[in-house]
Amino acid sequence: MEHQMSQNVAFIGLGIMGLPMAKNLITAGFHVTGFNRSDKATKELIAAGGQGAESIAEAVKDADVIITMVPDSPDVESVTTGAEGLFAHAKPGAIWVDNSSIRPDVSVSLAKQAREAGLRPLDAPVSGGEQGAIDGALSIMVGGEPADFAEAQPVLEAVGKTIVLVGPSGSGQTVKAANQLIVAANIQALSEAVVFLEAYGVDTDSALKVLGGGLAGSKVLDQKGQKILDREFAPGFRLALHHKDMGIVTSAAREAGVVLPLGALVAQLVGSTVASGDGALDHSGLFRGVQRLSGQSE
Known part of the structure; x- marks a missing residue:
């Protein structure tokens, strides 16, 4: 070698x-x-x-x-x-x-x-x-x-x-598109869960610990949960790029004749966050979009 x-x-x-x-x-x-x-x-x-x-x-x-x-x-x-x-x-x-x-x-x-x-x-x-x-x-x-x-x-x-x-050739990109669909949906769900937990005054550190040990656990929760709790959105992967990737997913799905209802919704939520000026933030910044929809100040 x-x-x-x-x-x-x-x-x-x-x-x-x-x-x-x-x-x-x-x-x-x-x-x-x-x-x-x-x-x-x-x-x-x-x-x-x-x-x-x-x-x-x-x-x-x-x-x-x-x-x-x-x-x-x-x-x-x-x-x-x-x-x-x-x-x-x-x-x-x-x-x-x-x-x-x-x-x-x-x-x-x-x-x-x-x-x-x-x-x-x-x-x-x-x-x-x-x-x-x-x-x-x-x-x-x-x-x-x-x-x-x-x-x-x-x-x-x-x-x-x-x-x-x-x-x-091209298969790697197709699998990556599927990856980005799963990751965005996970971050959106995690963001909604944190807004929900905070609304009830729950100890969110403890909540994410126990959620992470059960079926709700994921690499997204492990890597992004603390960032969301800390409101720390320095980019590891920018929302603007995830917005681009969700466009790839929804376009390729249409070409293949398959329907991605959750993917379409999450793509719009990512797009909304970018349109609100958060495109340079980490994709965990989807949390800010959930806050806006809930009428919360950031």
């Missing part, structure tokens, strides 16, 4: 999730070259032992594995296609891992273009938020060819803990 550990990895998009993921790759022994629109994150990567690039072309030219971690479908299209994109500059045979969360149909289309450019695409969106990225404990749902998945395994293992091939 020694040759694997000397692999060159290009990392495009050093945001809340991308930077700690890139740092974990450095810790695992990979040679990491990062490209980001702002210099601050690139400097942090260099300080951690990585290299910075002035362009996507420079970042990917020697890369065996190229990772993209950017906010939305148009961003992935922007960094991959066109004269300045990675498809035009990556070496043939390189594996392209897209850790972004985007529309499944866009993912399928870009995978086709990647193969035409001689690359091996894997759509590999992640779940676990900023803390999961820092801890290298992300869940990664991967779409693509089994052989490419197997070869990318050491890279994925450096940033994630639960790593599963879920089907052909």
